Amino acid sequence: MTAESVREQILLCVESIPPGRVMTYGDVAEYIGSRAPRQVGRVLSEGHNVPWHRVVHFDGSCTAALSVEQRQRLISEGVRFLGERVDLKTHRWDGQPG
């Protein structure tokens, strides 16, 4: 498991998130077997062609610097917001197709 493959796994995982669903950084990290949620954010910050907006914080809050953009995109996909946070109980995706 090289660092490069980890990046691939992260991107694959994020790409696999269906519209209208979200995952937390920790979820993605755990999904690929990493214990570094920060690395997820770091990889996404590199700027890839992936739905990064479907990755939110543990409490459902959006990424600070991109809160506006992220919220817009999510709402555009039908994600419901409770104030400034995503309704994780409804939209959180475990990575399982069902």
Next chain:
DNA sequence: ATGTTGACACCGG
């Protein structure tokens, strides 16, 4: 090798 930083997570008050 060491210290600092970061699109984070978790616990306690």
Next chain:
DNA sequence: TCCGGTGCCAACA
């Protein structure tokens, strides 16, 4: 619910 502190891992100077 909001805020502060701590733990964790990887990249960078």
